[in-house]
Amino acid sequence: MRSPARRTTWAIALSATLFLAACGGGGDEGGGEKSGDPIVVGISLPLTGDFSEPGKGVQEGYEAWAKITNDKGGLLGRQIELKILDDQSNADRVVADYEQLIGSDQVDLVVGPFSTRLVVPSARVAQEYGMLFVEPAGAAAEVFNQGFKNLFYAAPAVADDHYNHLAEHLLALPAGQRPTSVAYAAMDDPFAQGTAYGLKKKLEAGGVKTVVDEVYPPNTTDFGSIAAKIAAAKPDMVVGGSQYQDGVNLIVALQQLNYQPKLAAFSTAPTNPEFAKAIGNKTEGILSPTGYSQDAPYPSNKEFVEKFTAQFGKAPEEDQANGYTTGQVVGAAVQAAGCAEQGECQQKLIDWLHSNTVDTVVGSLKWDATGKPQGAHMIQQWIGNDIKIVLPADAKEADMVYPKPAW
Amino acid sequence: MPSGALLLQSIILGLLLGGLYALLAAGLTLYFGIMRVVMIAHSAFLILAAYLAWWTNDRLGIDPLLSMVVTVPLFFGAGVLLQRGLLSRLRPVTLTMMSVLITFAIALIIEGLLGYVFSGTQRRIQLGYGTESFNLFGARVAVVKLIAFALAAVSLAGLYVLMKRTQFGWALRATIQHPDAARLVGIDTERTAGFGFGLGLATAAVGGTALSLDTTIYPSLHWHWIGPLMAIIVVGGLGSVPGAAAAALVLGLAQSLLQIPMGATWAQTVFYVALFATLAVRPQGFFGGRLAQRF
Numbered sequence: 001m002r003s004p005a006r007r008t009t010w011a012i013a014l015s016a017t018l019f020l021a022a023c024g025g026g027g028d029e030g031g032g033e034k035s036g037d038p039i040v041v042g043i044s045l046p047l048t049g050d051f052s053e054p055g056k057g058v059q060e061g062y063e064a065w066a067k068i069t070n071d072k073g074g075l076l077g078r079q080i081e082l083k084i085l086d087d088q089s090n091a092d093r094v095v096a097d098y099e100q101l102i103g104s105d106q107v108d109l110v111v112g113p114f115s116t117r118l119v120v121p122s123a124r125v126a127q128e129y130g131m132l133f134v135e136p137a138g139a140a141a142e143v144f145n146q147g148f149k150n151l152f153y154a155a156p157a158v159a160d161d162h163y164n165h166l167a168e169h170l171l172a173l174p175a176g177q178r179p180t181s182v183a184y185a186a187m188d189d190p191f192a193q194g195t196a197y198g199l200k201k202k203l204e205a206g207g208v209k210t211v212v213d214e215v216y217p218p219n220t221t222d223f224g225s226i227a228a229k230i231a232a233a234k235p236d237m238v239v240g241g242s243q244y245q246d247g248v249n250l251i252v253a254l255q256q257l258n259y260q261p262k263l264a265a266f267s268t269a270p271t272n273p274e275f276a277k278a279i280g281n282k283t284e285g286i287l288s289p290t291g292y293s294q295d296a297p298y299p300s301n302k303e304f305v306e307k308f309t310a311q312f313g314k315a316p317e318e319d320q321a322n323g324y325t326t327g328q329v330v331g332a333a334v335q336a337a338g339c340a341e342q343g344e345c346q347q348k349l350i351d352w353l354h355s356n357t358v359d360t361v362v363g364s365l366k367w368d369a370t371g372k373p374q375g376a377h378m379i380q381q382w383i384g385n386d387i388k389i390v391l392p393a394d395a396k397e398a399d400m401v402y403p404k405p406a407w
Numbered sequence: 408m409p410s411g412a413l414l415l416q417s418i419i420l421g422l423l424l425g426g427l428y429a430l431l432a433a434g435l436t437l438y439f440g441i442m443r444v445v446m447i448a449h450s451a452f453l454i455l456a457a458y459l460a461w462w463t464n465d466r467l468g469i470d471p472l473l474s475m476v477v478t479v480p481l482f483f484g485a486g487v488l489l490q491r492g493l494l495s496r497l498r499p500v501t502l503t504m505m506s507v508l509i510t511f512a513i514a515l516i517i518e519g520l521l522g523y524v525f526s527g528t529q530r531r532i533q534l535g536y537g538t539e540s541f542n543l544f545g546a547r548v549a550v551v552k553l554i555a556f557a558l559a560a561v562s563l564a565g566l567y568v569l570m571k572r573t574q575f576g577w578a579l580r581a582t583i584q585h586p587d588a589a590r591l592v593g594i595d596t597e598r599t600a601g602f603g604f605g606l607g608l609a610t611a612a613v614g615g616t617a618l619s620l621d622t623t624i625y626p627s628l629h630w631h632w633i634g635p636l637m638a639i640i641v642v643g644g645l646g647s648v649p650g651a652a653a654a655a656l657v658l659g660l661a662q663s664l665l666q667i668p669m670g671a672t673w674a675q676t677v678f679y680v681a682l683f684a685t686l687a688v689r690p691q692g693f694f695g696g697r698l699a700q701r702f
Contacts, residue, residue, distance in 0.1 A: 188672065216671035219631045221622055224420040224552070225666035225674070231547075232413035245529045245623035252531075252621070255538035256549035257416070278531040278623065282538060 038081040039074070039340045041066070041330070042101030042110045044122065049089030054319045055114045058136050059084060061316065061323020062111070064308045069327070075334050083107055087118065094118045098125040108340045111326050114319075116140045123151045131342070132349040134329045136322035140190050144370040150350050154326040155291050156362050156375035159194030160201075162289035163239075164376030165391040166265060167202035169400070177402075179236035179263055183212035185226055185250060186241025195267040195289065196241025211235045220246060227253035234259075240266035248278045255282060255407055262403035263287065270382065281385065285404025288387070289377035292321035292362050295388075296378065296395055300328065301361040325360045332358045363395070409667045416546040417663045423552040425659025429652040430559035431614040431632065432639040433566060434607035440583045440646025441603040444494055444506040449611055450629035450636060451514040452482065456615025457624045458521055464532050471532050471619055472554075478612040486608030487601045489513075494604070495597065514629060521626035529625040537621075555617035562613045563652055566606070570648070579603045583646060638678040642685045644692025653694040654681075 043062060046055035066080045074080055083105060087094040094113055101107045102125065112135025113122055119138030123146070126133035133150045139158045143151070157164065170178060182203060186196040193215065204210060211233040214226050227250060230238055238254065238261045240247050247269025254264075263285075269275055270288035294305050294315050304324055308316045316324070336352050339345035357366040366374050379391035383398055390400035409417075431453060438446040456478050463474035497505045540547040570576040581589035582596045582603065589596050618624075639658060643650030658678055665674040685692060 214670055217675065220671055220675075221628070221631055222424060224424065224549075225417060225663045226671060228413060228416040228420055229667065232410060232416065245625065248529075248531060248623050252538055253549075256540045256552070257547045258540060274528060274530075277533055278529075280533050280535075280537050 036078070038079040039076075039109065039334070040081045040083055040105070040107045042083050042085075042098070042105060042107030044085045044087045044094050044097035044101065044113050044118075046089035046114055046118065047084075047086040051089045051115050051118075054137070055089070057317060057319025058114050058323035060308075060312055061136070061320040061325075062327055064304070064311055064316070064320065065324045065327030065331070067311060068303070068307050069331060075331055075340060076338065078340070087113060089115075089118070091118055091121050094122045095125055098122045102126070102129045102131060102342070106342065108342065109330055109334070111330060112136055112138070116143055119143055120146060123148050126150055129342070130346050132330070132333065132346050132353070134326050134353075136319075136326040141194075144372045148371060149369075150346075151371035152329060152353055152367050153371055153373050154329045154360070154365065155322060155373055156365065157291075157373055157377050159191050160198030161373075161375070162195045162267065162291075162377040163199035163265065163379070164202070166287065166289070166379050167199055167206070169379075169391055170203065170208070170263075171206040179208060181209045181211045181233070181235040182237045182239060183214075183230040183233055183235040184210060184239045184241070185212070185214040185216065185230065187220075187243055187246055188215050188217050189241075189243065192241040192243050192267060194241070196239050199239055199265070216246070218243075218246075221249065223250040223253040224256075226250065227257050227259070230254065231257040231259035235261065237261055237263040237265070240264075240269070242266050242269050244269050244272055248275065251279055251286070251407075255279075260406050264404060264407070265289075265379075270387065271380065276382075276385065282407045283382035283385075283387075284407050285401050286382045286407070287390075287400075288380050290318070290380050290389075291377050292316075292318045293378060293380065293389055295397055296362070298359065298361055298363055298395070300359065304361045321361055325362050325365075328360045329353065329358050329365065332356075412545050413667065414664075415544060417667060418660065419543065419546050419548060420552075421660035421663030422656065423548075423556045423659075424663060425656035426556040426559040427552075427614075427617060428635070428639060428659045429655035430562055430610065430617060432636045432643070432651045432655050433563060433648050434610040434614070435636050436640040436643065436646055436648055436651040437607040437610070438604060439640065440648075441579070441600050441607075442490070442494065443503050444510070444604075445503055445637075446510050446607070447507060447633060448510040448513040448517065449607075450632040451517040452608060452611040453615040453618055453632065454624060454626070454629045455517055455521065456482065456612045457619035457622070458525055458530070460616045460619040461530050461532050461624060462525070464534075465530075471534075471616060472558075475612060475616050478616065479609050482612035483605040483609040486605035489608070490601045490604035491597075495600070514633075518626045518629065525626070527626060529623050531623045532619055534620065549621070551620040555620055558613055558617040562610060563648070566610065566648060569606075575599070575602065579606075635675075635678045638682040642681045642692060643694045647692065647694060650692055650694030654692075 045059050046052055062082055066082050070079050085097045087097050101110055110126055110131050112119055114137045116138040119135050123133045127148055127150050134152045134154050136154055184196050184200050186193040212230050240250055247266045265287040267289055270286050271290050276283050333349040333352050334340045337348040357364050378389050378395055380387045381390045381400055383401055388398040389396050390398055435446055435449045438444045459478050460471035460474040464471040494506060536550045539550040570580060578594045578599045581594055582599045586596050639654045640651050643654030658681060661677045662674050665677055
């Protein structure tokens with residue numbers, strides 16, 4: 001019987017041989033970039049495990065981008081070919097995947113995986129190889145304070161900036177109409193709390209008083225007491241840094257106490273397809289920031305929604321749009337720099353993105369030195385039985401209703 | 408300093424919440440009283456009942472309260488089967504320990520099945536009166552919370568009468584207090600224990616329905632409930648239903664009032680502080696008698 005130790009030796013020897021062969025092959029290809037060669041884009045995505053749902057969504061976005069671009073003749077006359085590996089939502093796996101894609105598969109470009117947890121380690125690998133790294137997810141602050149020079153977040157804004165359009169709009173109102181007091185209730189979660197506190201900081205700086213500031217743990221199910229505190233303070237406006245169930249429960253609890261604010265803004269929950277049903281259609285006037293809307297009037301969005309629907313038989317949601325946006329950003333850089341391969345070209349792509357603006361399905365994107373996008377989310381409002389874009393002015397489908405009608 | 412109106416509102420909310428806690432904890436303390444079983448799956452059954460109530464409303468369009476016509480007998484039957492088929496087969500020496508493991512497994516199975524059948528999407532019953540409320544001395548009382556409280560009060564009163572006034576209740580209490588002596592006077596303690604367990608699970612059917620009226624439900628929600636409920640039955644005195652009810656009201660009220668100065672995060676800890684205090688100062692519980700010996 002062969003011992004396990006010997007079997008391991010054989011396995012190592014075998015993989016070493018394969019690795020050398022792969023490197024040799026890659027070296028040959030890297031030498032001559034013919035215009036007929038496809039541009040290979042390496043991606044690692046969580047297709048199984050915790051993040052498989054959003055992971056598959058992002059994958060569809062990438063696939064739609066490749067197909068739509070290829071149908072128009074590709075980039076620089078070359079077809080796009082995606083090479084997608086499954087990282088099983090595992091941070092160790094994701095590092096190995098990008099090592100393989102860049103080192104042995106010699107892909108021409110890489111783009112990011114899904115979720116902050118996986119974005120940070122994979123961006124580090126890309127940085128080591130000097131590769132441009134545009135990523136569709138990972139909005140948390142820790143992504144941008146790692147000192148990455150090659151990273152770009154392909155979305156309008158990080159959590160803290162989601163409400164920027166609303167803050168600007170409110171502070172621009174004449175003094176008599178401006179809300180004077182606000183209650184904040186936020187889940188103890190970096191993303192949810194970030195949205196509410198981003199708005200809080202801006203409104204406080206503009207002189208709008210904070211009368212209630214509640215933070216609740218993610219496992220909170222009873223919102224009666226928090227709602228009682230808010231209702232007792234009678235603020236003009238209520239802001240919820242919510243995910244889903246907490247937002248719904250808090251809104252119902254506020255309605256039960258018959259509290260009628262002039263303005264109510266909640267993150268995430270109101271854009272959920274189940275939302276209106278969950279709160280019995282008493283949605284009138286509720287605001288929510290959103291990173292993507294099928295109805296947004298940006299030029300490429302119409303084409304994206306149409307062709308995506310034809311390709312997948314359903315309309316794109318935010319995850320799909322994030323993947324597609326990432327593709328658009330990389331594509332724009334490649335067109336401008338006129339190259340797509342490893343080596344010096346990557347720095348050209350990075351430099352171009354640092355100093356230019358890219359038009360995408362989520363609007364025009366530009367970034368600071370850390371790769372943090374400099375935009376804000378669109379603000380949607382429930383008007384009648386539909387959620388419509390009300391801010392910013394250049395994207396709006398309807399005028400913002402303020403003060404909001406009773407709910 | 409909180410205003411009088413906020414205090415009154417918080418007291419009302421606290422009492423309504425405490426009433427619901429009392430109903431949800433009643434079954435849990437009963438299982439322990441009857442056969443020293445720690446029933447981790449109790450809150451999973453609550454969520455199961457809540458899902459059945461939601462499903463009844465969503466698919467058949469009838470009031471979720473009507474689902475109890477089916478779920479109460481169904482859960483009673485399931486409880487009897489569970490006790491006779493699984494828990495009574497555990498060796499008495501390791502019963503308490505092993506019951507934790509076996510009911511933990513049941514909780515995981517229920518959670519998995521709920522996710523499989525109804526998906527992980529968070530659900531909420533849509534009621535015409537879901538956000539209705541009325542004025543009581545300046546405070547608002549939500550109709551759904553009042554219905555849940557009434558359900559709790561009626562079921563706990565029913566349970567009390569059953570335990571104190573019926574022959575089955577006497578047999579059950581005898582089984583709880585001293586199984587050997589109960590057998591000596593001719594009580595079929597095994598059958599009684601089975602029915603007692605069924606009774607506990609039947610309260611989960613009522614409790615889950617009450618819970619579903621005013622909560623967004625999802626398969627893993629039960630993990631958020633089992634901790635506070637366990638704390639309540641220890642503070643109330645293991646095995647004592649009135650003790651659990653009293654502890655539930657006090658802790659519900661405390662949680663609601665403490666949220667005013669401390670916020671939601673710290674107010675939640677009242678359950679665990681009370682648990683530690685009970686174990687340190689009065690392990691038999693503050694409202695029950697000697698450990699699990701009295702109803």
